Amino acid sequence: MGNSTAAYGSRAGIKTAVFLPHYTSEEKISAIGIHGAEIFKIKTDNYSDMKNAILNRAEKLKIRVVSGNGPIRIEGYKSTAFELFEQTGGNLPDYIAVPTSACGHIRGIFKGFRELKEASIIEKMPKMIAVQSKNINPIVAAIKNNREDIIPALNKNSIAEAITTGRPYGGREIIDKIYKYGWLAEDVSEEEIIRAQKLIAEDGFFVEAASATTAAAVKQLIEMGKIKASEKVLLMLTGSGLKDLESVKDYTYNINKVDLDNIEEWMTADE
Amino acid sequence: MGNSTAAYGSRAGIKTAVFLPHYTSEEKISAIGIHGAEIFKIKTDNYSDMKNAILNRAEKLKIRVVSGNGPIRIEGYKSTAFELFEQTGGNLPDYIAVPTSACGHIRGIFKGFRELKEASIIEKMPKMIAVQSKNINPIVAAIKNNREDIIPALNKNSIAEAITTGRPYGGREIIDKIYKYGWLAEDVSEEEIIRAQKLIAEDGFFVEAASATTAAAVKQLIEMGKIKASEKVLLMLTGSGLKDLESVKDYTYNINKVDLDNIEEWMTADE
Numbered sequence: 001m002g003n004s005t006a007a008y009g010s011r012a013g014i015k016t017a018v019f020l021p022h023y024t025s026e027e028k029i030s031a032i033g034i035h036g037a038e039i040f041k042i043k044t045d046n047y048s049d050m051k052n053a054i055l056n057r058a059e060k061l062k063i064r065v066v067s068g069n070g071p072i073r074i075e076g077y078k079s080t081a082f083e084l085f086e087q088t089g090g091n092l093p094d095y096i097a098v099p100t101s102a103c104g105h106i107r108g109i110f111k112g113f114r115e116l117k118e119a120s121i122i123e124k125m126p127k128m129i130a131v132q133s134k135n136i137n138p139i140v141a142a143i144k145n146n147r148e149d150i151i152p153a154l155n156k157n158s159i160a161e162a163i164t165t166g167r168p169y170g171g172r173e174i175i176d177k178i179y180k181y182g183w184l185a186e187d188v189s190e191e192e193i194i195r196a197q198k199l200i201a202e203d204g205f206f207v208e209a210a211s212a213t214t215a216a217a218v219k220q221l222i223e224m225g226k227i228k229a230s231e232k233v234l235l236m237l238t239g240s241g242l243k244d245l246e247s248v249k250d251y252t253y254n255i256n257k258v259d260l261d262n263i264e265e266w267m268t269a270d271e
Numbered sequence: 272m273g274n275s276t277a278a279y280g281s282r283a284g285i286k287t288a289v290f291l292p293h294y295t296s297e298e299k300i301s302a303i304g305i306h307g308a309e310i311f312k313i314k315t316d317n318y319s320d321m322k323n324a325i326l327n328r329a330e331k332l333k334i335r336v337v338s339g340n341g342p343i344r345i346e347g348y349k350s351t352a353f354e355l356f357e358q359t360g361g362n363l364p365d366y367i368a369v370p371t372s373a374c375g376h377i378r379g380i381f382k383g384f385r386e387l388k389e390a391s392i393i394e395k396m397p398k399m400i401a402v403q404s405k406n407i408n409p410i411v412a413a414i415k416n417n418r419e420d421i422i423p424a425l426n427k428n429s430i431a432e433a434i435t436t437g438r439p440y441g442g443r444e445i446i447d448k449i450y451k452y453g454w455l456a457e458d459v460s461e462e463e464i465i466r467a468q469k470l471i472a473e474d475g476f477f478v479e480a481a482s483a484t485t486a487a488a489v490k491q492l493i494e495m496g497k498i499k500a501s502e503k504v505l506l507m508l509t510g511s512g513l514k515d516l517e518s519v520k521d522y523t524y525n526i527n528k529v530d531l532d533n534i535e536e537w538m539t540a541d542e
Contacts, residue, residue, distance in 0.1 A: 030513075242301075255312055260320065
């Protein structure tokens with residue numbers, strides 16, 4: 001998000017500032033910086049307070065904040081539903097698992113499907129699965145406790161850095177929709193996220209940890225019997241793993257260091 | 272390339288080994304490793320010798336090498352021409368600047384256009400621009416010296432790590448085509464590559480150094496009068512900048528470190 005804002009901002013010639021929590025990966029900072037955006041790296045124990053602090057001052061400081069739940073972002077996200085409809089030829093999945101933080105993404109996808117339904121283009125909307133990390137799970141915690149209000153999750157971190165909003169502005173609306181439409185909500189441990197990231201990579205997609213939460217959550221929901229084997233689930237994989245290599249530093253790769261002179265020797269040995 | 276091979280290999284369930292020169296970035300190695308490929312990091316002063324050493328032993332070792340000039344890769348690359356035709360509605364550019372190393376990419380794009388022409392879908396083929404770094408420029412050096420044979424460029428490195436084939440198998444064929452079709456060839460200095468990478472980023476695309484060579488070369492060709500201001504040039508930007516952050520470490524970003532408590536103070540100061 002910071003990355004796209006910086007890229008589009010520089011392309012459009014708009015002066016852009018990006019506000020980042022201090023635990024943002026160096027990869028993301030480099031990628032944002034090279035586009036020419038001004039970077040503010042903010043020491044904060046929770047991402048929500050930081051966001052709110054900026055949002056609250058936006059008008060006074062005459063800055064236009066592009067953040068989680070703005071109406072224009074929702075319009076953008078909604079194209080996910082349209083593209084999915086086109087690319088599947090209308091053969092939509094039963095569920096769509098979405099890494100959920102400020103809630104803009106899940107709202108946007110749903111809005112797209114609702115518009116397709118209102119236009120009588122589809123009859124049945126896929127159900128959403130709101131996925132969070134166990135460390136920062138304000139929405140999932142509410143659902144699991146049969147509550148309607150947000151249970152803030154502050155002062156904690158997660159390897160899934162892109163979904164660390166502990167007190168999401170749009171959370172209450174999503175909780176309502178989960179009850180109303182029979183959506184699912186699930187949270188996953190750090191260990192499960194790491195495992196899922198490797199699993200998705202072995203399936204051909206190197207995604208960042210936040211995206212990998214989806215596979216971990218769906219696995220749990222299948223084991224709990226909430227999703228049937230016959231049902232089709234789509235995982236929203238939104239971020240490249242290259243954006244946060246720190247999170248994969250513990251994987252052990254088979255790196256063989258070889259001299260060109262003895263290349264034949266080890267290749268034969270490897271047979 | 273190593274990355275894609277590892278990703279598709281793991282997805283297809285094919286046992287995959289990736290051979291890399293020792294100067295490959297950690298980012299690329301991580302991305303390849305997580306897909307589960309076996310990695311061979313080879314101490315070598317030049318990439319061409321390393322490739323040839325492996326190619327020469329492929330049959331004996333019963334490995335199928337997916338490398339620069341294989342016919343299947345060319346068939347894949349050729350889809351670039353088809354997609355470009357579709358996406359421009361047939362309004363093709365005059366030139367296509369291609370970072371050129373083993374020559375598979377430029378051959379593939381050309382093959383696509385030739386097939387479109389043979390099928391009478393287009394009348395005129397865009398001209399290619401073979402782009403290399405000055406440090407490793409076997410093709411450009413031949414053209415600039417009015418020669419037909421490859422002038423190997425060995426024992427040198429370039430920030431444009433993805434195009435470091437100093438003795439390309441497919442080079443002679445490309446040299447012939449450059450003369451035959453009036454294509455262009457240009458090489459660029461390390462400094463120009465770095466400058467171009469920043470320029471492209473400010474235009475919204477964070478690409479790796481090898482991709483940035485295209486913009487640097489086109490700038491020079493315009494200054495030399497070889498490309499006219501009225502002509503349309505397409506730059507092939509093939510690789511994400513996130514694959515090699517070492518190459519952008521010298522850019523200075525405006526990183527402001529701020530505490531949440533005094534967020535108002537600096538935002539006001541910034542006005």
